[in-house]
Amino acid sequence: MEHILSQARNIADDAEVFTVSSEETPVQFEANRLKHIQSKQSHTVALRIIREGRIGYGVSTNPEDIQGLIDMAVTTAEFGMPAVFELPSLTAYPQVDTYDSAVMSVSLEEMVKLGEKLIATVREHTPDIVCEAEVTKKTISVSIINSRKGQADYTKSIFNLGISGTLVSENDMLFVGEGESRCHPVLETKTITDTVINHLNWAKNQASLPSQSLPVIFTPNGVASTLMAPLMAAFNGKLVLEGASPIANKLGEQIFSQDLWLSDDTTIPYHPRSRPCDDEGVASRRTPLIEAGTIANFLYDLRTASLAGTESTGNGSRHGGGLPNPSPGTFIIQAANTTFGDMISNMKKGLIIEYLMGASQGNILGGDFSGNVLLGYKVENGEIVGRVKDTMVSGNVYQVLKDITAIGNDAKWVGDFLNTPSLYCPSLSVVSKG
Amino acid sequence: MLEINDIGRQLAEQLKKPNADYIEAHLERSTSSHITYRGRELESTGKTTGIGGNIRALVKGGWGFTSFNNLDDLKGQIELAVRQAKLASNKKSKLAPVEPVVDKVPSATGKNPMNISLSEKKKLLDEYNELIWQTPKLQTSVIGYGDSHKKFIFASSLGSYIEQERMDIILRLTAVSTLNGEVQQANLSLGSNGDFSQIEGIHQQIQEMAHRSVKLLSAPQVKGGEYTVVLDPVLAGVFVHEAFGHLSESDFVYENARLHEIMSLGKEFGNAGLNIVDSATLPGLRGSYKYDDEGTAASKTYLIREGKLVGRLHSRETAAKMNEKPTGNARAISYRYPPIVRMTNTYIEPGSVSFSDMLADIKEGVYVKNWYGGSTSMEMFTFSSGEAYMIRNGKVAEMLRPVVLSGNVFTTLKNIDAIGNDLDMNQGGGCGKGEQVPLPVSNGSPHIRIRRCLVGGR
Numbered sequence: 001m002e003h004i005l006s007q008a009r010n011i012a013d014d015a016e017v018f019t020v021s022s023e024e025t026p027v028q029f030e031a032n033r034l035k036h037i038q039s040k041q042s043h044t045v046a047l048r049i050i051r052e053g054r055i056g057y058g059v060s061t062n063p064e065d066i067q068g069l070i071d072m073a074v075t076t077a078e079f080g081m082p083a084v085f086e087l088p089s090l091t092a093y094p095q096v097d098t099y100d101s102a103v104m105s106v107s108l109e110e111m112v113k114l115g116e117k118l119i120a121t122v123r124e125h126t127p128d129i130v131c132e133a134e135v136t137k138k139t140i141s142v143s144i145i146n147s148r149k150g151q152a153d154y155t156k157s158i159f160n161l162g163i164s165g166t167l168v169s170e171n172d173m174l175f176v177g178e179g180e181s182r183c184h185p186v187l188e189t190k191t192i193t194d195t196v197i198n199h200l201n202w203a204k205n206q207a208s209l210p211s212q213s214l215p216v217i218f219t220p221n222g223v224a225s226t227l228m229a230p231l232m233a234a235f236n237g238k239l240v241l242e243g244a245s246p247i248a249n250k251l252g253e254q255i256f257s258q259d260l261w262l263s264d265d266t267t268i269p270y271h272p273r274s275r276p277c278d279d280e281g282v283a284s285r286r287t288p289l290i291e292a293g294t295i296a297n298f299l300y301d302l303r304t305a306s307l308a309g310t311e312s313t314g315n316g317s318r319h320g321g322g323l324p325n326p327s328p329g330t331f332i333i334q335a336a337n338t339t340f341g342d343m344i345s346n347m348k349k350g351l352i353i354e355y356l357m358g359a360s361q362g363n364i365l366g367g368d369f370s371g372n373v374l375l376g377y378k379v380e381n382g383e384i385v386g387r388v389k390d391t392m393v394s395g396n397v398y399q400v401l402k403d404i405t406a407i408g409n410d411a412k413w414v415g416d417f418l419n420t421p422s423l424y425c426p427s428l429s430v431v432s433k434g
Numbered sequence: 435m436l437e438i439n440d441i442g443r444q445l446a447e448q449l450k451k452p453n454a455d456y457i458e459a460h461l462e463r464s465t466s467s468h469i470t471y472r473g474r475e476l477e478s479t480g481k482t483t484g485i486g487g488n489i490r491a492l493v494k495g496g497w498g499f500t501s502f503n504n505l506d507d508l509k510g511q512i513e514l515a516v517r518q519a520k521l522a523s524n525k526k527s528k529l530a531p532v533e534p535v536v537d538k539v540p541s542a543t544g545k546n547p548m549n550i551s552l553s554e555k556k557k558l559l560d561e562y563n564e565l566i567w568q569t570p571k572l573q574t575s576v577i578g579y580g581d582s583h584k585k586f587i588f589a590s591s592l593g594s595y596i597e598q599e600r601m602d603i604i605l606r607l608t609a610v611s612t613l614n615g616e617v618q619q620a621n622l623s624l625g626s627n628g629d630f631s632q633i634e635g636i637h638q639q640i641q642e643m644a645h646r647s648v649k650l651l652s653a654p655q656v657k658g659g660e661y662t663v664v665l666d667p668v669l670a671g672v673f674v675h676e677a678f679g680h681l682s683e684s685d686f687v688y689e690n691a692r693l694h695e696i697m698s699l700g701k702e703f704g705n706a707g708l709n710i711v712d713s714a715t716l717p718g719l720r721g722s723y724k725y726d727d728e729g730t731a732a733s734k735t736y737l738i739r740e741g742k743l744v745g746r747l748h749s750r751e752t753a754a755k756m757n758e759k760p761t762g763n764a765r766a767i768s769y770r771y772p773p774i775v776r777m778t779n780t781y782i783e784p785g786s787v788s789f790s791d792m793l794a795d796i797k798e799g800v801y802v803k804n805w806y807g808g809s810t811s812m813e814m815f816t817f818s819s820g821e822a823y824m825i826r827n828g829k830v831a832e833m834l835r836p837v838v839l840s841g842n843v844f845t846t847l848k849n850i851d852a853i854g855n856d857l858d859m860n861q862g863g864g865c866g867k868g869e870q871v872p873l874p875v876s877n878g879s880p881h882i883r884i885r886r887c888l889v890g891g892r
Contacts, residue, residue, distance in 0.1 A: 031689030033526050037518035038499040040770060042486070057480035061503040065483070072481035079469075079479050079556055108521055130690045168692045171844045173813040211659065242473055242574040244610045246617050322468070323478045358816025358838050361807035365610065365617040368655070370838035370890030372816045389814070392840050392890035394658055429892050431658035433842075 001145050004047060004066050009147055011074060012049035012056070016087050016146035018279060018318065019045045019063070022138060027111045029133040032119050034112060044321050049073045050087075055080035059321040085306035087146040093276035093283050096154075097269045100184045103137050103157035111135040114189060118163045121193040126200050129165040136160040137185075144281045152277045161186040163196060174203050174387070175375065181416045183270035199354065199375065207378035207386030209432050215350035216393065216428045217343050217379075222353035223423055224414040228331065229360035230367045230397040231262070235289050237300035237315075237326045241308050244365055246398065247295050254294040256401045259336060262290040264299060266314065266329035272416040273330045280316040280324050287313045289331075293402075301326045333420040336407035343406055343424050345382040351430060352377040352384065356393060370394035390433035400425050438463050438485065439597070441505055442587035448509060452591040454516045456492040456529060459589045460727065461485075461505070462769045465548070466582035469555060471563050473574045476556065486769045491515040492529065496522030501770045530753035530760045532730050534593035539724045541599035542717075544629025547581040548601070555579065558633075562640050566609050569644035571651075573617075576608040581630075586727075594729040601628030602720060602874050606862070607640060609647040618650035618835075621806070621820055623862025627720045627874070632861070646821065646833075653833045656822065658891035662799035663839060663884050664792055667858035669805050669819050670879030673839075674782050675865070676808040676815040678703070678710055679877070681843055682737045682745075683763070683775040683867075684752035686812060694756070701743045704847040707785050710738040712747055714762060714778035720861050720874040721778035728773055730762040737780075738847075749775050767870045777865060782879040785853030792852045792883050799825035800889055805863070806836060816840045838890045846884060854880035 001017045008015035021043045028036040042061070047069045049056045056077025058069045115133040122131055138158040145151050162179025178195040180186050218226060239245040247255065265286040268274050277283050280302050288296040300308065301316030301324045316324035344352070351373070359371035373391045377384045400423075408421035438461040445459050464484045470477045488501040489511045498518030500511045547555075559577055566575040581603045588596040603626045610619045622643045626632035665673055680686070687693050714723050714732035723732055728750050735745045748756070749764035752775055764773035793801070804820030822834040857880045864872025 030526075034496065034522050034524055035526060036497040036499060036772070037522045038501075038772070039514060039518065040501045041503065042501070042770065043503045055478070057478070059480065059482040061484040061486055068483060072483070075552060076467075076479045076481055079476060079552055081475065081477055108518075112521070128692070130693075166690065166693075168690060168696065170696065173693075173811065175811055238472065242610075243612060244574050244617060246612075246615050249615075321482060323480060357809055357811060357814065358807070358818060358840065361809065361816065361818040362836060362838055363617070363619055363806075365619055367617075368835065370658075370818075372814050372840040372888075372890075374811050374814055390840075390842055390888065392658065392838070392888055394838075394890040394892060429658055429890075431888065431890060433660065433886075433888050 001143060004045070004069065005145055005147060007066055008047055008049055008070055008073070011070060012051045014050040014087055014147045016048045016144065017045065019143045020140065022140045024136060024138040026134055026136040027108065027115055029115045029119060029131065032123065032131050034115065037108060045069065046318065046321055047073045048323070049077055050083040051077040053083055055083050057323055085302040087148045088150045088281045089148045090150055091281070091283055093152060094267055096267050096274050096276045096284055098154065098156040098183050098274050100157050100270065102185050103159045103183070104139060106137055106159070106185050111137070114161060114187065117189050118161070118193060121189065122163060122165055122196050125197045126167060129167045131163055131165045133163040134160065146281065150281045152281045154276050156275070157183050158272045159185045161189065161192060163192060165196065176200060181272050183272060202377050202384050203387040205386035207388055209351060209378055209388055209391055209430055211431045213427045214430045215347055216425045217350070217352045218423045218425065219352060219354050220412045220414050220420045220422060221355055223420045224418050226353060226356045226359045226369055226371065227397050227400065228418060230364045230369070232328045233364050235298050235328070237298045237304045237308060240298045241304055246365065246367060250295045252294065255398065256290055256293040257404045258293040259407055260290050260293050260401055260404065261334035263288045263332050264315065264329050265332055268330065271330060278314045278316040279318045282312045282314040282316060284314045299326045299328060328417065331418045335409050335411035335421040337409050338406040338424070340408055340410050340422055343408065343422060344379055344384065347379045348381060350379045351388060351393070352379060353393065367397040369397060392431045393428055395428045400428070403427065438585065438587055442589060445508055446589040446595050448512060449589055449591045454491040454493045454519055457512065457591045458490050458728065459487065460769050461487040461587040462584060464582060464584040466580065467552070468580040469559060471559060471575065471577040474563065474567060479552065488769045489515040490772055491519040492527060493519035494523035495525040495527045496520065497527060498522060499772050527751050528754045529750040532750060532760055535725065535729055536595045537725070539596070539598040541583070541601045542628045545631040546628065547603055547630045548583050550630055562607065565637055565640050566607070566644045569609065569648060571611055571648045572609060572644060573612040574610045578606045580604050588727065588729050590729055596725050596729055598723070598725060600723065603628065603630060603633060605633045607643065609644040611647040611651055613651045616651055618647055620644070620647035620650065625720050625861040625874070627718060627722060649833055650835060653835050655835045656800060656837050656889055656891040658889060660886045661889050662796050663887045663889065664799065664801045664825065665882050665884065666803040667856060667879050667881060668860045669802050669817065670782060670882045671860045671877035672805045672808045672817045672863065674710055674879055675777065675780050675877040676810040676817050677841060677843060677846060678737065679712065679777045679780045680810045681812050682747055683777070684746045684748050684756060685775040687746070688752040688755045697743065699743055702741055703738055703743055704741040704850060706740045707853050708738055708741045708847065708850060709736065709783035711736055711783060712777050712780045716779050719779045719859060719876040721876045726762040726764045726773065727766045728764040730760045730764065732762040732778070735761045747775050747777065749773065765873060767873050771870050774867065774870065776867065776873055777875050779859065779876045781857065781859060781877060782853065782882065784855050784857040784880045786855050787852045789854060789856065789881050792854060792881055793825055793830065794828045796825045796828060800837065801825050801830050802837060802839065813843055814840065815843065840888045840890065846887065849885045849887065850882050851885055852883035854882065856880045
């Protein structure tokens with residue numbers, strides 16, 4: 001890396017070398033049986049230069065092709081954006097633990113057994129279900145070095161365990177699934193299979209809802225599939241800077257329910273999205289985004305922060321080897337004290353949304369959503385009575401988060417990007433096929 | 435520079451004496467570039483080069499797979515893949531026979547983006563961005579351009595050795611307008627399998643898009659419910675991809691006996707006028723190719739003919755299991771993934787109804803155009819329009835906010851009661867399945883009319 005940096009310095013005022021290497025072993029099950037054992041190694045090196053005041057950029061999978069990298073960076077620097085920021089100098093990083101050597105010591109045989117156990121447990125409950133499962137171990141090593149003496153290295157271990165099942169009958173399909181992702185080995189399957197089995201029980205009967213406005217409970221997965229894409233866009237400093245975020249001028253204003261607290265946090269120990277610094281070498285931190293319903297901060301990388309006259313929040317991320325952009329780390333919606341049972345028992349007639357398909361396919365910026373209830377349940381007189389199908393729910397994220405009247409005590413991880421409790425919304429438009 | 439041809443030939447020699455029932459290898463060299471605008475200025479531009487490969491081995495019905503960037507120890511990679519396959523072996527997987535192929539396939543011809551300088555590309559995008567910014571009340575714009583050139587080598591223990599080159603171009607433009615905290619946007623997506631001229635000269639479409647984003651600020655939202663809807667060729671293409679295309683990918687069906695029963699050939703899914711095709715053999719589209727990533731020749735496959743299920747898309751493995759013929763639909767987005775069953779160019783064949791006749795007897799309905807996105811659970815699907823208008827008394831009336839439509843594969847296809855005469859293929863989309871996204875595909879249709887389609891709204 002030093003090698004590339006010193007060569008790049010000959011043609012640039014400043015330079016930064018970013019490398020990421022990963023090694024991943026997925027064990028995949030299809031149709032209830034072991035299908036595939038894989039091993040994936042990858043290596044990427046990215047060079048960012050500042051030359052005559054402009055940014056140039058090149059990416060390669062071949063660390064030996066230094067001249068190729070430099071040529072790409074020089075060519076693009078001719079047209080690149082003006083460099084309005086400085087690369088960070090040597091900084092102190094917080095201690096963020098993301099590596100457990102036990103992950104890579106889990107043997108392939110053990111991984112196969114974990115997958116088999118997941119599938120066997122779910123099939124014991126529902127013999128006709130056809131399951132896919134995946135057990136994956138992975139390590140990722142990141143290094144950043146720049147010409148202003150900035151330097152950072154870290155290694156991460158990740159273990160994933162997940163199952164999805166399809167239950168088919170004449171003219172009906174039911175999909176259920178659950179997974180867990182951590183920096184430690186996930187060797188316990190019960191939490192996952194209990195969740196899947198719970199949904200299989202709730203979905204046994206079918207129920208229908210009339211087309212009208214109804215109260216809705218968003219489970220943690222429901223929150224993720226319905227409300228998160230617009231929020232993640234709205235807090236992106238770049239969209240704020242452009243005025244394309246509807247909350248761009250609302251810093252310090254209360255526009256959500258005063259019970260709502262949201263933060264972005266990449267410092268949680270042993271969480272797969274945690275890291276000591278972002279992809280530009282800026283220290284990680286916890287950034288409050290909504291405090292008691294009030295907009296507290298937006299998320300920035302170096303360049304956007306500089307244009308906005310503020311500081312990077314350590315949210316510069318490179319997706320697919322591209323240039324850094326502001327990007328959420330991990331969103332945390334703070335849990336409150338209502339139990340999921342209480343939310344249901346207070347409902348005369350309403351809907352529980354576990355997955356709303358298509359909700360993030362509309363005008364995400366404006367916050368309007370509309371989707372098909374792929375997995376959801378009807379509640380009648382305080383009881384879950386069955387699964388709802390051929391039903392669409394529409395609303396606006398900003399209205400929903402202003403209207404919520406209860407926040408659950410049941411916070412859980414959804415994938416690795418969100419930790420949230422269930423949310424209770426008193427009224428949403430529900431349309432069903434009559 | 436490493437030449438993958440030399441490595442490929444050595445590799446082919448090693449595969450001649452496989453220590454497995456079947457081994458295949460992919461090598462890939464790629465170069466790509468991107469240009470992004472946000473607001474008035476070019477925001478980022480960069481270039482990427484990549485080289486990598488994979489080995490896939492089958493031993494007693496179990497698969498092993500390795501992918502890598504370092505091509506130094508291919509023998510070791512083969513051994514690792516075979517070892518993994520042995521561990522996974524449980525008689526699960528077998529392969530339908532295909533003839534070994536030795537061939538060399540150049541990329542499509544046209545205005546080659548690899549021969550166009552960055553400054554020339556920038557000049558065109560500057561023009562487009564300037565057009566968007568001429569629109570009064572515009573808040574901001576986003577333009578994303580990307581092109582790539584890939585050279586692939588496929589070698590298998592059957593003796594196949596195929597060199598293929600493919601190019602891909604994608605251009606997506608967005609105009610964003612705001613008013614009193616309301617934000618609306620309009621999009622335009624185009625693509626090509628290597629002809630830069632396909633994204634030139636679209637000034638008028640861009641102007642219309644930018645004006646639409648402003649007009650949407652004052653457009654009402656539709657009242658949710660069941661409507662008669664008319665889909666333009668672009669959105670109808672997304673519809674056929676989501677509503678039926680994914681369900682015809684056999685990897686979803688081949689090991690699920692009950693689903694196989696439901697998806698038995700001959701089953702009626704639509705009216706007699708409905709014909710749905712997937713074909714990688716159409717020339718010059720983003721989903722076109724000569725051989726898939728298992729070295730099987732591409733084919734034209736009727737999925738629905740006269741309303742009945744008559745075919746499905748296969749890899750060698752799904753074809754073997756279902757006792758059908760491989761269709762050449764095993765595709766991977768890159769060497770980092772094993773091939774899975776995917777669509778190519780998917781479309782509804784044209785009928786004979788004119789657009790005005792289609793509207794004529796609709797008292798109240800919704801006309802939907804362009805796309806935001808679509809997804810499917812196989813049974814249920816959603817697809818969202820980029821533009822929507824009320825239809826009143828047989829005429830396209832006031833503009834609406836974009837809508838999300840939803841359907842159920844077992845009923846919605848039967849509710850198609852008119853198929854237009856104006857087939858058009860849309861090249862601006864990409865397809866996602868599992869982790870493998872975006873895969874270049876195209877889809878298309880003439881205008882179609884669907885009765886009793888569920889439309890989300892207030």
